[in-house]
Amino acid sequence: MGKRPTISDVAVAAGVSTGTASKALNGVGRLHPETRQAVLDAAAALGFIHRQRGGSVMGSRSYTVGLLTTDSFSRFASPIMLGVEDALGAGQISVLLADGRGDAIREQHHVQTFLARRVDAIIVTGRRSEPRPPIGKNLPVPVCYVLSRSQRCEDLSIVIDDEQGARLAISHLVSLGRKRVAYVTGPEKHLSARLRQSGTVAELRKHGLKPVEHPAVWGEWSEAWGRQAAGILQRSGAVFDAVFCGSDQIARGMVEQLQYLGRRVPEDVSVVGFDDWDVIALASRPALTTVDPQLADLGRIAAGLILRSLAGERLSGLAKHDCRLVVRDSTSLVAE
Amino acid sequence: MGKRPTISDVAVAAGVSTGTASKALNGVGRLHPETRQAVLDAAAALGFIHRQRGGSVMGSRSYTVGLLTTDSFSRFASPIMLGVEDALGAGQISVLLADGRGDAIREQHHVQTFLARRVDAIIVTGRRSEPRPPIGKNLPVPVCYVLSRSQRCEDLSIVIDDEQGARLAISHLVSLGRKRVAYVTGPEKHLSARLRQSGTVAELRKHGLKPVEHPAVWGEWSEAWGRQAAGILQRSGAVFDAVFCGSDQIARGMVEQLQYLGRRVPEDVSVVGFDDWDVIALASRPALTTVDPQLADLGRIAAGLILRSLAGERLSGLAKHDCRLVVRDSTSLVAE
Known part of the structure; x- marks a missing residue:
């Protein structure tokens, strides 16, 4: 010991x-x-x-950065990787790739391999927004957590601002005259679902409003859940003229089922999604107004923080990156 | 010179x-x-x-493989990358990542960087099935092209067998008693669309059948095209009891619009997709019977070929990997 x-x-x-x-x-x-x-x-x-190779041949830097994804190259990790590669490649830094697949032992093995290969820094990413255990203490290189933040608040993490994203959606709906807004989302155990809820509540409160109460707030991240939630909402007798959905998949299912139940989208009910995932948001009819978490930006910013760390800056703590609203046809002014 | x-x-x-x-x-x-x-x-x-570092410190191998994607980390490249990382990681080989973004100069720069970093081998991938220019001649390391084959037939390429995949779909439909099969797909300039067509024609011919003639064979890889094609098919007066679609997105649009036009799926018209892309195939109602190109397998096989090359084998030429059929609810026996 x-x-x-x-x-x-x-x-x-x-x-x-x-x-x-x-x-x-x-x-x-x-x-x-x-x-x-x-x-x-x-x-x-x-x-x-x-730390590999102490010989005089090598300079102090290997010009490589290790990129560790914790759960495969998901549609969340991919744009982040793109952003990282884009930003580092310009500085002649190569990206070493490893996939931890949610397995702590496998992950530690990859971290060890990165260090043995003398990476200059490590970027850790994963789809979950839950704080994750740090990959190590007192590692000899800077580490930046992206999308999945570290449980240790002195670590450097950059995440999307889920609350701000939700505020954008709500403020858009309110500006269209929508006052009865229901929130439907994924599992309550997901931090992102809870943060988007608190952003929803806070922004509605700012306008003197409250979310519509109904029994279908929490579910899963799927179109099937969106369709079911639409049915539950309708049958509950809740009065609503807008639904903010925690993902584009939920929003697409919501739109389809509301239409099936005879509600017009966007006239009777305006619907906003989250993700700006083109294959879902654009295939929906009408195309979805949605919140874009700008994941490629997140990767570029992480790369920038790493470059600043390598230049000697001491960076730590949690940075949140703003989402942006993408307006399409699933939202409209409320009829007078 | x-x-x-x-x-x-x-x-x-x-x-x-x-x-x-x-x-x-x-x-x-x-x-x-x-x-x-x-x-x-x-x-x-x-x-x-x-070749980097001639010194005595390094052995003959760097235990790194360069992975060059030509067009970002698309949903096609991601599973291939997963398979590559999975297979190489077990052999303690790290993967260096680079994204060419369809730009030849950028790509050559990455190849040069890979070689400067003394990679043991290079794997090239990209979403298009069109033969692509080789990344170089007489490179000092083995190269394997995955999904996108090399134009030079002596290069080592592994691709999915589009014709075999189409044959699986058609043979499934014929075994269900469907005899009037229409084919609807993406752009004619895409090799994968043409190969799936020739597989369709060949398999139908084997059963003494011909594809239903109609004006909506070629289009684009989207749900919107699937919906439009359904309308064109119906209005053309063509008689059909099955549609084989070149992608799950096309198939999903086809199913939706056929239902809108009063045709029951799968009873009146059975529909088969291609890709086994879960977010599309499972969200479709009914869920899509589809052809799974097994892209992660493709990545693992490419990694295996690279390991064999590194062990001294001389491998070249085009290898095709079989697709597999995934049966869900968009196909059924024809009514007697």
Whole structure:
């Protein structure tokens, strides 16, 4: 306890010579993949932090950044990756890719590999907005969490501003004269769903309004839920002239089912989504007014924060990036 | 002409010293990003191939593979990347990421950067099935093209078997007793659309049938086109009891509009899509029977081919990977 593990400790734990451990950690030489794996696993288990190649050939930077996605290359991670690659590529920095697949051991292995490859920095992303455990303490390189914030508030995280996004949607609906706004969203356990709700409530309150009470607020992120929620809303007897939905998929289902039930969209009920996911928002009839979280921006900003960290700035804490409203045909002025 | 460019040629072309050129090509030292860029551009323009770090510290392999996407991390590239990372990660190989964005100069720059970073191999992917120009001749590392095949037939490419996928769809429809099958798809200039057509025609012929003739075969990859095509088909007077659509988006639009026009799906008209894209196929009502191109498999297979190349095998030519049929509720037995 307390003593920092050495490369000898790693070698002993992996059952290999120190030379072999060194080769494995440096990613050089001819080793069996199993041997390399055993050494990296031992290093991860011991918390051994290794910086590759101390020789004079290399400068102080490797011009690589590790990009760790926690849950595959989802439609959320993809635009962020694009933004990161775009911003770093201009600075001649290459992006090393790894997918943790929501598995903590796999993730630690990737972090160890990144460090062994002497990345200059690590960017961590994932689709969930829930605070996630940090990838390590006192890592020798800057780390930036994107979309998924770190549980440790002194870590550097950048996320979308869900509350501000919801405020945009509500303020748009109110400006159209809509006063009876219902909120329908995904699972209550999702922070993003709760933040969008609190933004909704706060913005309505600013205009002296309250959200329409109904039994279909929380559900799941799907069109099927949007359709069901429309039915529940109608049958509940709630009076509403607008619905703000927590995702474009929910909004599309909502629009379809409201129409099926005889309500005109946008005239009788205006609907706003969230995501600006083109294949959903544009295929909906009418096309969805929605909130764009600008994920590629988020990736570019994360890359910019990393570059500033590499230039010596000490950055920490949670940054929130604004969403923007995209107006299409699912919202309109209320009839006089 | 004919003489291989040296690092001095690169330095002269970039207007820097040989030492600076070396630093830039090796990705080391403290240089202005503009200087690094100028050197890499000069190297690319001259066709200078540089392998980083000749020193004794490094073994013969860097345990990195460059992954070049030609057109961003689309929903096609993402599962392929997943498969590649999954298969290579197990062998302790890291993936370096670059996005060419359909720009040849940007792409060459990335290739040059990959080589400067001494990648063991390069995987090239992109959404289009059209043969694409090779990324270079006589590159010092194995290259595998995935999804987008290389124009040069001696290059190693792996693609989905569009014709086989179409045959699966048609054979399924015929086995359900459907004999009047219409084909509706994306732009005729897309090879995948044409191959799926020839597979359709060939499989129907095998059963003594012909595709239903109609004026809405070629269009675009969208739900809107699926809806329009349904209208054109109906108005043309063509008699059909099944439609094979070139994508799930087209199929979803087709299903919706056929229902709107009073045709029951799957009873009157059975519809098959292509892609098995869950957000479209599962949101459709009924859920779509579709052809799954198994893109993650494609990525894993490409990674496997790369590993075999690294083990010394000489691989070349075009490999096609089978699609599989996913049966859901948009197809049913024809009524007796």
